[in-house]
Amino acid sequence: MSGLMLRNGGGRPEVQAAHIRPVESHGSDSVRNGLALSGMRHWMFDRGLISVADDCKTILVSHNKVPGEVVGRLIAPDGKLVRPEEPRNAPHPKNLRWHRENVFGRALSEESPPWA
Numbered sequence: 001m002s003g004l005m006l007r008n009g010g011g012r013p014e015v016q017a018a019h020i021r022p023v024e025s026h027g028s029d030s031v032r033n034g035l036a037l038s039g040m041r042h043w044m045f046d047r048g049l050i051s052v053a054d055d056c057k058t059i060l061v062s063h064n065k066v067p068g069e070v071v072g073r074l075i076a077p078d079g080k081l082v083r084p085e086e087p088r089n090a091p092h093p094k095n096l097r098w099h100r101e102n103v104f105g106r107a108l109s110e111e112s113p114p115w116a
Contacts, residue, residue, distance in 0.1 A: 001041050001050065001059055003076035018042045020095040025102070032092040035081075041074065050075070051104035052096045057081050062105050 006014040018037045021027030035052075037045060044050045044066070051060040057080050061071050076082070084090055 001035075001037060001075055001081060003078075003082060004038070006038060014038060016042045018045055020091055021098045025098075027095065027098075030092075031089050033095045035091060044074070045099075046103070048103040048106040051100050052081060052091065053100075054093070054097070056091060056093050056096060057083060060100070060104060065105075 008014055015036045016039055018035045018041075019027050019029075020033050020035060023029065027033050035045065041050065049062050049066050052058065053060050059075050059079050059081060061075065063071070081091075
């Protein structure tokens, strides 16, 4: 989502496997039910602050919950996902739709966002 390829001091990628539809909500561990995200973006995705549009590539942001200056620092300038080389590894549209319908835009808990 950011376009950045962060690596730690040992050269390993700093990335987390984020479920689009959580396992506890009948999601699978399939690559088509996942996104490779940094820790901050994983947190935002799980809390419904960001999602992915019907086209399976446009990043959606809950602008009433995420300040504009934060969006500019966390999301790729073109607002698009970096897609896998193999189309069969891309997020499945049904999983992304589930996330938009069940997670995106919901109210935040009392937990304060990391940029506050």
